[in-house]
Amino acid sequence: MRLYLASTSPARLSLLRQIGIEPVVVPPLVDEEAEVARVEAETGPLAPGAMVQLLARLKAEAIVGTEVDGEPIDGFILGGDSAFEFGGVAYGKPHRPEVARDRWLAQRGGSGVLHSGHWIVDHRGGARRDGAGRVDEARLTFADDITDDEIDAYVASGEPLLVAGAFTIDGLAAPFIRSIEGAPSAVVGMSLPVVRDLLRGFGADWTSFWNR
Ligand SMILES: Nc1nc2c(ncn2[C@@H]2O[C@H](COP(=O)(O)OP(=O)(O)OP(=O)(O)O)[C@@H](O)[C@H]2O)c(=O)[nH]1
Numbered sequence: 001m002r003l004y005l006a007s008t009s010p011a012r013l014s015l016l017r018q019i020g021i022e023p024v025v026v027p028p029l030v031d032e033e034a035e036v037a038r039v040e041a042e043t044g045p046l047a048p049g050a051m052v053q054l055l056a057r058l059k060a061e062a063i064v065g066t067e068v069d070g071e072p073i074d075g076f077i078l079g080g081d082s083a084f085e086f087g088g089v090a091y092g093k094p095h096r097p098e099v100a101r102d103r104w105l106a107q108r109g110g111s112g113v114l115h116s117g118h119w120i121v122d123h124r125g126g127a128r129r130d131g132a133g134r135v136d137e138a139r140l141t142f143a144d145d146i147t148d149d150e151i152d153a154y155v156a157s158g159e160p161l162l163v164a165g166a167f168t169i170d171g172l173a174a175p176f177i178r179s180i181e182g183a184p185s186a187v188v189g190m191s192l193p194v195v196r197d198l199l200r201g202f203g204a205d206w207t208s209f210w211n212r
Helices: 010-018 032-043 048-061 097-107 148-157 184-188 192-201
Strands: 003-005 075-086 089-091 111-123 130-142 177-181
Touching: 003 010, 010 184, 032 048, 048 075, 048 111, 048 130, 075 097, 097 148, 111 184, 111 192, 130 184, 130 192, 184 192
Parallel strands: 003 075
Antiparallel strands: 075 089, 075 111, 111 130, 130 177
């Protein structure tokens, strides 16, 4: 069974490959900021979980009905989104070094929640049938003895700039994270147990996605 990954995230692709799945990667063309602003103009501020669920769904739906290499999509489409909630505020990627530094100075010694949104569209047979999604959460606690020099060196590495929350649990920041409560894969990019649950919910055999 074929899985289409509606994501440009290298970590999401790597997660699937680690568990024996070689997805078809189809970058979703979604203006995340504009879409969140559009919905919030109607509903008011979105909670972090609602925001990542909305964006995961929009990314998956963005490739519904498209063709890949001239062929209709025949399988399941998976979209994801991540945001880190700290001090009641949801953060995406910092993008700029000074933003990443401020985040680390604030979150050192504290804890926050990584919200991971998932959406799957059943697109077997070349047409959209149904969709389902779920948000998973993981609580992370950061070490309280991280020095300013360590923060400066980590920011200078460039790693924190393009990841939600300005940290990675599978990279240079791992030694700065004391504990994770929840599925580690949800932090990296998408909760693999949730992806399995959602696909089985459509009656799919999980092992049929393995490319072994
Ligand atoms: N490797 C790694 N990546 C992380 C970690 N935490 C967050 N990320 C990445 O941070 C990015 C969060 O941005 P998103 O907007 O969800 O996804 P994206 O990278 O923009 O990719 P799209 O799905 O195309 O939007 C994702 O690529 C996550 O995989 C982590 O601990 N490790």
